[in-house]
Amino acid sequence: MPQRFEIKSVTHEPNRIMFEWNDTGGMYHVYKDGNHIYEGTSADFQDTDLTPNKLYNYTIERHAEDVVKDVIVMQTSALSIEKNLENSLQSLVFTTIIAKSQIALSWECLKDVEMYTIYRDGEELAQVEANRFIDRDFPTHAPVTYAIYCERSIAESEETFNNARSLVAKVLGVFYPKTSQKKSSVEGYTMMKTIQAPSKLLIPVSDYRNPDSINSWRFLYKTFLEDEVLENPNVLSPNRYFEGDNRKFDPESRDFRTFVEVEVDYRNTNNPLKFTKEVGESVALGLDKKVRERQTASDEGIQIERLEHGSDEVGFNLKHAVGNPLTTAPDINYEVQAVFRKNGVFDISGFHDQSPDHEVYLRSDKASEWVPVHQSRSEGLAYMAGVTAYQYWRYSNM
Numbered sequence: 001m002p003q004r005f006e007i008k009s010v011t012h013e014p015n016r017i018m019f020e021w022n023d024t025g026g027m028y029h030v031y032k033d034g035n036h037i038y039e040g041t042s043a044d045f046q047d048t049d050l051t052p053n054k055l056y057n058y059t060i061e062r063h064a065e066d067v068v069k070d071v072i073v074m075q076t077s078a079l080s081i082e083k084n085l086e087n088s089l090q091s092l093v094f095t096t097i098i099a100k101s102q103i104a105l106s107w108e109c110l111k112d113v114e115m116y117t118i119y120r121d122g123e124e125l126a127q128v129e130a131n132r133f134i135d136r137d138f139p140t141h142a143p144v145t146y147a148i149y150c151e152r153s154i155a156e157s158e159e160t161f162n163n164a165r166s167l168v169a170k171v172l173g174v175f176y177p178k179t180s181q182k183k184s185s186v187e188g189y190t191m192m193k194t195i196q197a198p199s200k201l202l203i204p205v206s207d208y209r210n211p212d213s214i215n216s217w218r219f220l221y222k223t224f225l226e227d228e229v230l231e232n233p234n235v236l237s238p239n240r241y242f243e244g245d246n247r248k249f250d251p252e253s254r255d256f257r258t259f260v261e262v263e264v265d266y267r268n269t270n271n272p273l274k275f276t277k278e279v280g281e282s283v284a285l286g287l288d289k290k291v292r293e294r295q296t297a298s299d300e301g302i303q304i305e306r307l308e309h310g311s312d313e314v315g316f317n318l319k320h321a322v323g324n325p326l327t328t329a330p331d332i333n334y335e336v337q338a339v340f341r342k343n344g345v346f347d348i349s350g351f352h353d354q355s356p357d358h359e360v361y362l363r364s365d366k367a368s369e370w371v372p373v374h375q376s377r378s379e380g381l382a383y384m385a386g387v388t389a390y391q392y393w394r395y396s397n398m
Contacts, residue, residue, distance in 0.1 A: 004101045005062055005070040012079040012093055019058075020044035021072060026064040031205050033057050050078035053091050055347055057398060059205055068204040073098045075398040089394040090337055090349040094191060096398060098198050105146060106132040110189060112152050119147040138198065145194045151186050154390075187390055190374075194397040201398075212366065213342045217264040220361040220370065221318070223257045223332050224280075226378065229289065237327055239284035239292055251361040251370040256280050257332060258322050260302060264314045264340050272314045277302045284326045295325040307339070315339040332356065349394035354379040358391075 003022050011018040021028075023043035030038035030045050033056060038045050050056070055077050062070040076095040084090045088110065097104040105118075109131045118125045118133045121144060126133065138144060195201070225244030232240055245255035256278075263274040279302075283294045301322050307315035316338055321331040334352035344364065352358050355378040361370040374393045 004099070005072065006099050006102060007060070007072055007074060007097050007104070010074070010076065010095055010097075010106070012076075014079055014081055015050055016046060016048050017050065017056075017076060017078060018044070018046040019074070021060055024062060024070070026062045026069065029061040029063060029205075031059040031061075034059075034205060034208075034210075036205075052078050052080040052082075054078065055345065055396065055398075057345075061204060068206075070100070071202045071204065073201045073398075087335065087337075087349060087351045087392055089189060089191060089351075089392050092191070092394070094193065094394075094396070096193055096195065098195065098201055100202060101136060103135045103138050103144070103146075103195070103198070104132070105135075105148070105193070107148065107191060110150060110152065113150045113189075116148050116150045119149070121145055122147075140199045141197050143194060143196050144198075145192060148191045150189050152189075154187050187392065190391075190393045192393070192395040194395075196398070210343060213266075214340075214344050214364045214366060215265070215267055216365045217340045217346070218363045219262040219264070219338065219348075220251060220359075220363075221260045221320075221334075221336065222251075222253075222359050223334075223356050224253070224255060224359070225257060225356045229285065232284075232327065234327065234329070238286065239327055240287045241285035241289055242324075242326075243283035243285065245280070249357070249359050249372070249375050251359070251372075257356055258299075258302065258320065260318065260320065262304065262316060262318065262338075264316075266312075266314065266342055273304065273306055273316055275304045279322055282324055282326050293326055297322050297325040301331060307337070309339060312343070313339055313341040334358065336360075345397060347394075347396040348373060349392075350374065351390045351392045352376065354391055 003024050005022055005024050007019055007021045009020055021043050027039065027041060028043060029036065032047065055075055058074045060072040061068050074095065074097045077093050079093055080091040093108045095106045115127055115129060116131070117127050120135065125135065224247065226247065227244040228246040230242050230244050232242060245257070247253050247255050257280050259278040261276040265272050265274065277299050279297050279299045281294055281296045284292045286292045299322065301320065303319050305317045307317055309315045318336040320334045323329060323331045332353065334350060336348065336350035338346065338348040340346045346362070357378045358374065358376040360374040362373050363370045373395050376391055
């Protein structure tokens with residue numbers, strides 16, 4: 001059997017990415033984000049011109065008789081020594097390799113994770129113990145989305161107070177009957193990658209035509225309560241119930257606990273970020289389920305910070321902490337960091353409490369519909385206690 005033109009290994013070191021591929025003969029050309037950076041017969045390359053955490057796209061072409069015979073496309077990022085201890089997925093190196101014969105995924109190991117579950121377009125493909133997966137039976141003419149999911153106890157988390165937090169979370173699971181002891185003390189991690197049709201990627205760089213530049217992005221994050229009425233986990237409170245939003249996931253719904261929309265407009269060079277935030281009204285009910293009081297919490301706990309990037313990309317850090325104005329209760333907490341490029345590539349990561357429901361959507365000015373980025377169902381109001389395990393997620397594309 002002829003040797004496949006595939007990448008054999010990728011090695012990440014501080015300020016260095018090294019990769020080698022099967023030497024199937026001919027002249028090799030390497031491009032980085034469309035720029036030609038190597039030509040030769042050696043089947044390996046190393047790059048030292050790197051920025052930590054930034055995604056890079058590499059194309060390896062095999063030439064014979066002045067014709068491009070094979071193409072490999074790879075997306076990866078530089079290794080970051082300084083990790084974000086609040087969200088380890090944000091600085092995690094995730095590598096995607098596309099060749100005619102495979103789509104290969106690999107990622108930095110998460111400490112104390114024993115098993116990863118791999119999904120393609122929502123369908124489970126495999127469970128693996130290693131931090132890599134190769135798919136050889138993939139659609140070539142349609143976009144594909146992979147998801148990698150794993151769990152670990154918060155006692156194994158990098159956070160310095162993790163053991164105490166884990167203990168309290170387990171106690172919550174024992175004494176609050178509607179709370180699962182396992183779920184309250186187990187963190188969930190989801191990594192998603194959307195790949196445009198491989199047949200459109202595996203072409204010579206000279207033939208590739210960049211899509212029309214994106215002029216603007218709209219990013220939408222809403223928290224809501226799916227139920228019509230919810231029981232207050234604080235049994236001593238006279239506010240025995242709270243009104244919910246009585247809905248499912250829906251990017252167009254105006255029923256929410258909190259609402260955040262960020263518009264990125266590259267044409268406005270001085271101020272490319274437009275930030276909108278709203279808080280829904282909280283309504284408390286008595287034991288008879290009649291309204292006792294209503295009030296709207298302050299939106300001061302929702303803050304955005306613009307991150308400095310290149311001329312063709314815009315980034316932001318979004319922090320959210322909004323409480324219930326009618327009772328003493330923990331805030332709804334989440335955080336998001338995002339980078340958007342004019343060429344259509346994005347990288348978004350975040351984490352949040354396991355309550356209430358969270359939904360995140362994205363839409364460019366070239367799209368007519370919202371794309372679901374992240375959706376998480378509430379595990380119950382008790383999960384807003386800051387001692388329970390967070391859910392972590394990251395979504396990027398190529």
